[in-house]
Amino acid sequence: MTYHLKDAPQRSYSEVDQDTWRRLCARQLALVEGHLPALYQEGLARLELPLDHLPVQEVMSERLHQLTGWRLSNAQDEYLGHLDWFIHLSQQHFPVTDYIRKPEHLEFTPLPDLFHEYFGHLAWMTLPRYNEVVNRFTRHFLAAETKAERDAIADLWWFSIEFGLVREDGEIKPFGAGILSSPGEFQHAMQSPELHRPFSQEGASAAQARPYAFHEQYFVLDGFEQLEAMTANW
Numbered sequence: 219m220t221y222h223l224k225d226a227p228q229r230s231y232s233e234v235d236q237d238t239w240r241r242l243c244a245r246q247l248a249l250v251e252g253h254l255p256a257l258y259q260e261g262l263a264r265l266e267l268p269l270d271h272l273p274v275q276e277v278m279s280e281r282l283h284q285l286t287g288w289r290l291s292n293a294q295d296e297y298l299g300h301l302d303w304f305i306h307l308s309q310q311h312f313p314v315t316d317y318i319r320k321p322e323h324l325e326f327t328p329l330p331d332l333f334h335e336y337f338g339h340l341a342w343m344t345l346p347r348y349n350e351v352v353n354r355f356t357r358h359f360l361a362a363e364t365k366a367e368r369d370a371i372a373d374l375w376w377f378s379i380e381f382g383l384v385r386e387d388g389e390i391k392p393f394g395a396g397i398l399s400s401p402g403e404f405q406h407a408m409q410s411p412e413l414h415r416p417f418s419q420e421g422a423s424a425a426q427a428r429p430y431a432f433h434e435q436y437f438v439l440d441g442f443e444q445l446e447a448m449t450a451n452w
Contacts, residue, residue: 228275228292228316235318236271242324242333243269245401253408255384255391257348257442258398261341273336275314282312285344290314300359300372307356312343325402328430338395348442351449355379358452370423377422377437383407383414384439390414393439406432414438419448 247269254262264285267273279290291306293313298306306313314335319327327334342348355375362368377394381403384393390408392398397407407413415421417437425435439445 231272231318234321238318238321238324239272239333240270241321242319242401243337245324246333246337246399246404249401249404250392250398253389253391255386255393255442257345258341258393261344261348264344265336265341267336267341272318272332275316278336278340282340282343286346286349288312288343288349292316300368304356304359307352308360312339314340326400326432330396334395334399338397338399342395347446351445352379354449354452358449373423373425373427374419376427377425378417378439378445381407381427381433381436382417382439382445383436384442386441390438393442397436403432407436410436416440417444 265278266281267278275290275292282288282290288310289312291311291313293315298313303313315330315332317329317331319329319331319333343352355371359368359371359375362371379394380396381394383390383397385391390411392404392407397404413433413435415435415437417439422437425437428434
């Protein structure tokens with residue numbers, strides 16, 4: 219099955235948009251300094267993300283393709299459903315929005331924006347080891363036979379890839395793109411140990427996602443290896 223997002227050029231940006239990007243980069247890098255997983259740091263270096271101006275999708279897509287064979291697709295400002303999302307991933311197309319949050323929403327935005335996609339997701343997506351886990355999620359979702367099975371897999375993705383934490387060298391660190399790219403959610407997650415739960419397939423697949431507010435619980439992976447082991451047979 220071949221499935222494509224609309225063939226739309228990336229929108230143009232105002233100086234306010236460019237300034238929002240620069241402020242977000244500076245704000246989040248200062249917050250996460252000393253708390254980033256080693257694999258994420260490796261991926262961020264490989265990505266070569268510009269910090270002084272908004273990324274150009276075509277340039278970043280070519281960079282990702284050279285590194286991994288994946289490309290970016292323009293989702294514009296749409297919030298893709300689970301099925302659309304995983305169909306794109308099955309073609310090694312990572313959908314990215316071209317929307318940048320408003321300056322007044324610097325700390326938290328309910329809709330995924332450019333900063334969420336590029337700073338939160340794409341550093342990870344430069345790593346073949348990480349992409350193999352993405353491929354396993356995708357195969358497992360598309361092979362699921364019932365809505366209940368698909369929803370459970372989507373929730374596992376949500377509480378690991380999007381909003382998971384990870385224990386590394388005895389320290390709990392941000393893992394999910396939604397935590398890595400949100401100054402507000404990062405502080406909420408890291409400063410609220412009473413909300414932390416050991417990651418389990420049963421727990422994460424039954425938890426309540428909160429796309430429009432800070433989460434009330436976060437699941438802590440015992441290293442990236444736990445996610446690899448969980449998905450090994452998918």
